[in-house]
Structures are given as structure tokens and as C-alpha cells.
Amino acid sequence: MTRSRGYASKWEPLRRELAAWEQNHVAARLWLRDDDAVSVTPALVRLTERCAEHDVPYLIAVIPSQADTDLANYLSQQPLAEIAAHGWTHRNHGGLGCKAEFPEQRSRVEIVRDLRRARDRMEALFGSGALPIYVPPWNRMAAEVANLLPVAGFETLSVIGRNRIAGLYGELGQINVHLDIIDWRGSRGGRDHKELVDELAAHLAWARENDQSPIGILTHHLVHDERAWTFLQELFAETAHHPVVRWSRVTDLLASQV
Template sequence: MTDFSDLSRELDRWLDMGRKANLWWRDDDACRASPALTRLVAAARRHHVPLALAVIPARLDGSLETFIEEEGGADVTILQHGFAHENHAAAGGRAVECGGARPAEAVMAECAEGHRSLRSAFGRRFRKVMVPPWNRIEGPVAEALPAAGYEALSVFGPRPVALAPEGLMEVNAHLDLLTWKGGARFAGAEKLVRLCAERLEDRRLGRSDSAEPFGILTHHLDHDEATWDFLDRLLALLAAHPAVRWPSAAELFDAKERAT
């Protein structure tokens, strides 16, 4: 049984200082209804935690629209996960859809098509937030997002690593439950507990941006039983601790300044 005591102690330190750790939860690669998505949304409902689903527009199946309408509840928000989750990297480059061998104008034309699709399917649940596939976006594409009306960018890692252009918020994920080298698999409970505690400590001590909500990242289509079990235990701890706060989508993506 995994020991969560290091994480609990770190949260207790936040509480002793009279501070709240703002957390959010992003799940990537949604495109259709599935047993895994049902399980994901059930976990969000069980722990009363808001869920942001990053949806791939070009792969959107009508079953997802129906599922979200009927089962999503008030705290499921839809974000845009690129366009088709296809690699357009230049020869020898790392996988990227928001950039690569194509001009920024072509990428943004796809983004606009994806935006229209998601807005039509999900209405007010949809926020114009770009979550680039593989958490990679190249400079010219990122710089074009504010003029296209995007509210925010969400990649992986602390904000100073990949600063958004002026006029665009950046709200990232910081703890990925999966590891990807050699194929998606559970990153391991002990490692994840340690990383979560360490990264929250970095915020508390000012070693990273304490104003940025700490993001949990999942990929429901790639979870095995160990991942599901860990997610449930992690959410149970984080949702119950008085030092943790889960901002709504409106708070995440509307506020220009936040304090932890």
C-alpha cells in the first residue's frame, strides 16, 4: 500500500501557514464516450472535483456530446486539444502539431475549424483554451493565439519554462500520472506521491510560480487498474484536505491575477 504521508505533511504545512494550494485537473485526448470516460467522470463526481477535458476536434464523435450533456454535470469543462493530434514535425524534430513543417497560418486555420466544432458541440461548456498535443507549441503559433481569441494556453511544466505571449494566460499541468517513454504506462505511486509533494513544496517556498494552480494530468484512454486506483486515492486525499482548493473553470481562465 502506497504511503501518502509525505504529501499529507506538505499539505499540513500549507495549512499551518494559513495558505491554500489551488489545484486543477486536466484530462487529455477525449473524443468519444467510453467506459473509461464514464469512470473518469464518476471519479470527478465522487470527489466533487472539477474536470477539464481536452478534446480532439477532428476526432470528435457525437457520442461524446451526448455523454457530456447527460452525465457531465456542472463541473466538466471542455478545452481544445489541437485539431487532429497528428504529427507535423519537420524531419528529425520532436512530435508537434501546433508548429512543425507547416506555416503558422495553416495551423491556425485548423485551430479555427476545431474551435467552431467544439463550440457547436458543447456551447458554454467550451473554453477557448489551447492544449497542444504532446504539450508542444512553437513560437509563431503561440503568438497567434491571442489575436484568434484564445483565453489561455495549457502545456506541461512550470510556467517559466514556456511563457505564453502577452495577452494569453498560461495554466499548465504539473503531475502526469503516466510515463511515455516506450509507450504509455503508469508512472508509479511512490514516484508520483514524491513528485506531488516536492512540487507543492516548491510553490510554498517560492521556488516556482505560487500563483499558478497546480495541475494534475490524466489520459483516461491509457489508464490501467493501477492508474485508476492511484487516481482515486490521490483525489480522495486532495479533495478532503482543508489546505486544498479547486478553482472553477471560470476562476482558472477568467482571472488575470491569482494568489495561492
């Protein structure tokens, strides 16, 4: 890979942070969640191949009502893939400023019906490969609604951010992502690399100084431009074989939370 002169200085904050983990003799755990899969597309293949090259596991959040059997067949052959449900239809039933598939104002009956449809469809498509993990579209779900997830067979919620959603019942697990590589409000392509590296280093520093919790990276293969793909490629090159980094399966991370 040809690297520009700025490459080393761009990744320096992450290298420094990982050196601090190394000094503490603690493994820095990273994990990858990729949203919005519905079918096998060149972008999905590119993602899975990139991950396979570096032996990086990933959680694919699939939109149940739109997913097809090609996707199920393809993912069943990817040993690094784990699978979660991403909404039911991924349609917005909230306002424009607060998009959500299951906003608090929707009826509880409708919400439980659609969550059950989501879980049933996932099991029909992926069998035991469908993990009982729910990823709400737009990462938005009020605690009152999230507390209905166990009724539909979901055990774990994944949104974005460091804080747990307040008011969740104890039976519902949570495993969040932290770094979204897409610039949704601007280009709707990949974000500036320097900004992403700085943010990732800051998340890792917080984890190192507090609870050593895993840091999750969020991708959306269908909207990746070359800037986003290059970031992922460089991130894997920097971290996949780093002695202190463990790219982890979400099932392993959940097991270690107990």
C-alpha cells in the first residue's frame, strides 16, 4: 500500500495510546458492527473480504423484513460473521428530527408484534446464527420500549455511545459501539481520518483509565466511499496484528460481561 507522508503522524495518537495499554499489560478490545445488510452486494463482499484478510470478526446488523436467502447463505459461509436484527422494516415512525422505528408513541401491541416478526424472520433465515441481539435503526430506542425486547426473544441491545440507557431492566444486556466512521450530516461518506483516529484514541484512553471496556467501531458498507474503505483498511493494518489489540467476537464480549 502506498502511504502518504502524513500517514504516520495521522496514526500516531492511536499508536501512543496502544503503547500505554501495553505498559499496563492489558489487552485493548475492539469490535466491529456493520449495519443495514439486506442482500449480497459488492460492498458487502468487500467488507467481508477485508475482515477476512485481517482475521477481524464482525457483527452484521440485518434488516429482517428486507433480508433475502442469498444473504443468509453467504453469511453462513463467513466464519467471522455474527448476525443481529436491525429493526423490522427500518421505516421511520418518529419525527424527522428523531427518527426511530419504534418511537415511544407507537402502540405497545404494534411494537411487540413487529419485534416478534423480526426475531421470527431472523431465525427462519439464519437459524441458530441469528443472535438474540437487537440493533435499533438510527441507534435510537427509549428504555421503556427497549424493555419490551425480552418479550420478543431479544437479550441484548446495541446502540451508540458510552453510557448505558438509563432505566433498562437488568435482564437486558447492552453492548455499544462508539466510533461511527460515516459523516451523516455532511458528505454522507467517510469522515476525516485524523478526526477518527483522535476520537478512537480518546475512547481507548477513557476505557484504559476506567473499566477496560471494549470499543466498538460502526460501519455501513452500503454507503462507504473510498475514504471510508481506506480508513478501515488502515485501521486493520494498524491494529489487527498489534500485540495488545484483540479484535473480538461480540459473543465473547458478552460472555465476559457476566
